[in-house]
Amino acid sequence: MILVVDVGNTNIVIGIYDDNDLVSVWRLSTDSKRTADEYGIQVIQLFAKNNLEIADIKGAIISSVVPNIMYSLEHMIVKYFKVKPVVVGPGVKTGINVKYDNPREVGADRIVNAVAAHEIYNRAAIIIDFGTATTFCALTANGDYLGGTICPGVQISSDALFERAAKLPRVELVKPRSVICKNTVTSMQAGIIYGYVGQIEYIIKKMRQEMIAMGEDQPFVVATGGLAKLINEESGSIDMIDPILTLTGLRIIYYKNKEYILKCK
Incomplete structure (x- = not known):
């Protein structure tokens, strides 16, 4: 094991x-x-x-x-x-060709997710990770990591609203029934959740356009992270939710580095 x-x-x-x-x-x-x-x-x-x-x-x-x-x-x-x-870092085999200006700047989690998506789907992909920050990564069918976008996570956005506005309370991240709300708590929940869905949809749309313009087929959109399911309930742009995408990528990278592992023993 x-x-x-x-x-x-x-x-x-x-x-x-x-x-x-x-x-x-x-x-x-x-x-x-x-x-x-x-x-x-x-x-x-x-x-x-x-x-x-x-x-x-x-x-x-x-x-x-x-x-x-x-x-x-x-x-x-x-x-x-x-x-x-x-x-996971420089010198570790991943099978991914990182096209970032400085490959060392790319977070290890983003590379690991890209490895898993490439191995599982073997096609152009947009990978969204809903963590402390929400990251969007563009991956070609050949395994080129093109780059992506980093946004404040849903929880960070909610916490900032509570901390910076004196009269606004801390709220649970749940989806209200409508965006026309009749109290402060549901108004905040609607703004946070539905506003975030709008952000997700627009970034996916723009990334798809740019990738297709580069000659890639329509990219497959896979999401991971704790809030992926909540956001996907309102978004029609996510093709697959994979809650263990990062763990899968770690397993794949481990077995790609057997020679390194043997030398360390």
Whole structure:
């Protein structure tokens, strides 16, 4: 079995794969102040609760957009699992050709998602990840990562409204029945949710136009992340929701780097 770890600004998602089968998924809060032992204790407890054996883990891989947490996580994996993790970054084989001005600027999560989309769908694609930030990535049928767009996430937008407007309350992210609302809470919910849907639809439309102008076929739109389902209820532009797209990409990259893994043992 292998351990895959996706470190985001808000959550750390941990998956356990037995060959190609995802057997467990857990979420921890991202906290750079936690030590390797604190993370280790949490993960060991999760293993015990799910009747999994630490000794069955034969490899690990991490993608992260939070650099200052990496020492604790890498050290935790080495100490408790006795394996050296692959860290997604320069020098790691992905099968994706990054066309960014500076490829090192592209977040590891965006590359991992692109790897999974290319492997699964093998066609031009737009990949949307609804995380702390919402990212849109354009991928050609040949596996060229063209670039994309980064927007404030839905939760960030909601929090900013609450924090910067004295009379507006913090609201739950749920979809109201209409956009003509008769109280402050539903008015805010309508603006946040329906406004965000409009943003998603427009960016997808523009990216599709630009990709088709480059000679690509109509791109397939795949979305992942916690709020993908909520947004998709109102959007007609998303073709597929894949909640484990990033974990799938990590698994694929791990097996693309077998030679590197063997050298590290």
